[in-house]
Amino acid sequence: MDQLHRDISSARRSAKEGAYSHSILLYTSTLGQMNKMMTEGAIESGRSEWIQARSKLSNEMAMVKKLEKEVNELKIGEDGGEIAPSDPDVWPPPPPRKTTQGVKRGGGVKGGMGRSREEEKRGERRTDKSLLRKSNSQNGIDRRDRDQPQLRKGESSEAKEGGGKNSEEEEKRREQLARYDRELVETIERDILQTNLDVRWSSIAGLDDAKKLLKEAVILPTVLPQFFKGIRRPWKGVCMVGPPGTGKTLLAKAVATECKTTFFSVSSSTLTSKYRGDSEKLVRLLFEMARLYAPSTIFIDEIDSLGGRRGSEGEHEASRRVKSQLLVEMDGCSVDADKPVLVLAATNFPWELDEALRRRLEKRIYIPLPDLTARESLLKIALDEVDLAEDVNLAEMAALLEGFSGADMTNVCREASMMGLRRLTDALDAVQIAALANQKVDLPVTRDDLLSAIRRTSPSVSQKDVDKYGMWMKEFGAV
Structure with a gap:
């Protein structure tokens, strides 16, 4: 009984102090205890008084809930302006549109009535471009944040602040990536760019032929670029085929660690978006970033799930567009010999690969069970x-x-x-x-x-x- 009195007093005191959530919690706990005591027969006399007290506490809790709701609505009103009536069958009104103002050459601001037709057209054209830049996946993102993509993961502060050649190259990269949506660029950097994998060639037992081929495809073109030209150009694609658990992914991690190249690890889920057209943009952006940060290696694990045979039963249009974009990018990813990009793929189902994709993966090596x-x-x-x-x-x-x-x-x-x-x-x-x-x-x-x-x-x-x-x-x- 003493505990009930203390809880009721605390609930009322919290309500007076404005701590409505805490007060409602105490009221709920007290009413639950009272219901339990009345159900179990712990109250022998004065049952009608208990019922009246419970009804009074319920009314008090309802009042506190009403006060909390009003306070929350006032807070929403302060943040978002006038509170519109809520009706699930009626669409909400569009947000207020900011009036674009032209600026005079002398620094004064002209109102909308004083603008010339050419200035109005320029303002509309500028607004239309900004709307075109904003895709479905970019709603609510500040434009200034979108226009400045982040640097790569694992990059030191000295590389960010340093001048000279590195800063110029980074500035060029930013300019190249500025035309893409910032959220897509962040997806590539956050989910794909892998660093510090710490897997060495010595960590992998056997597979000497595969190691030799990967060293030839990745290391030698960066060491002897003058040799790998013309017919000796670096390999565009290498596909590792074999049973599961034979070390295909470990070989890819060793390439990222030993070869000192920018390593992109891709799966089908990374290049999939619910917005129409964003998946193709991600594929194009992936190869664009790989060229900017060349020499690079793009590792596509379980490539059969991304590059399956086209025209098969049940194939979706969106999947076909992604495959087509991937084929286009792979055919043109080694145009610049100074920026080599290697596509390294792994699959357990090579017979599911598309014929055109199989042709672009010029080296198809078998990763067998260990001898x-x-x-x-x-x-x-x-x-x-x-x-x-x-x-x-x-x-x-x-x-x-x-x-x-x-x-x-x-x-x-x-x-x-x-x-x-x-x-x-x-x-x-x-x-x-x-x-x-x-x-x-x-x-x-x-x-x-x-x-x-x-x-x-x-x-x-x-x-x-x-x-x-x-x-x-x-x-x-x-x-």
Whole structure:
């Protein structure tokens, strides 16, 4: 009872002080407690007085809610002007239009009545251009903010403030990107531009042929630009084909880290917009930015979802327009030899690719399942951070993992590294586990742990799928 009195007093005091939300919360809590007490039969006498008190508190809460609503409407009125009546069946009136005023050469301001016909036409033309610049996806964005695109991610403050050649190049880039909507430019910079991936060639086991080709396609043209001209021009596109989990994305990350190029990582969702025409603009802007920040690498993961075969059943018109724009940009992305742009693609379904897109991806290489040597190297890399028991023979384990992809082998190593902790904590509760010292928890991985993990894990790629990739590479491969 004392708690109810305190809550009621606090609710009324908060209402007097203008804290309506807090007051309503206290009223709601008090009424809930009263209803619970009356329902459970805790009130033996004076039930009618309790009902009257509950009705009075309900009326007080309704008044507080009404006051809060009026205050909120006043705040909206101060921000947005006169409050119009709300009717869901009637469209709201258009926002007030600002009157454009002409400025005299001497600095005076002329009213709308004093403007000449030529000045009025110039003002209308200027207004029409500003309206054309503002796409559906740009409503509510300040024009000054749209006209100045941001710098790249990972760029230091010295590069922003420094003068000389870098500042001139950055100014040219801004001028080139100023004709695009600022929101689209920010989408490219925020979702696509990737830096500091920290994946080295040494982090990838095997795949020596793929590494050699990527070094030839990305590194050599930047080191020997005078050589890669004419018929020796750099490759425009490289497509990595293979089962899932074989390291295609890791190779792309290694290209971004080792080759010191601007790296754009693209998926179908990045280049998709609900506004008509914005998807094509994003594709065009992507390649425009890649040329401005050249040498660049555009990595398109799961390219089959973006560049599937045209004319297939159920294909949407918007998807076809995006594919057409992508094909146009890829054909013209290597016109300037001084600004090389490489399109690096990866797919698990190469037979779904459009014929024209397949032609533009000049190099089509197969990323196979790891062989015996690569599997042993991968085990060394995956188990580098854990202690191994003396009875562990990685060559023996690699022989048992035939048919496993790189991702499957990583899962096996992760499973084996958890075996010691599971044995240690099986009979312990949470308090005892927290009291364990770190040196007791980090137990070495034994041979039995690896064998048990291999028995528990099955390969994710079947031999039938491997044969299918081999047939496609025999027909369309270009290594």
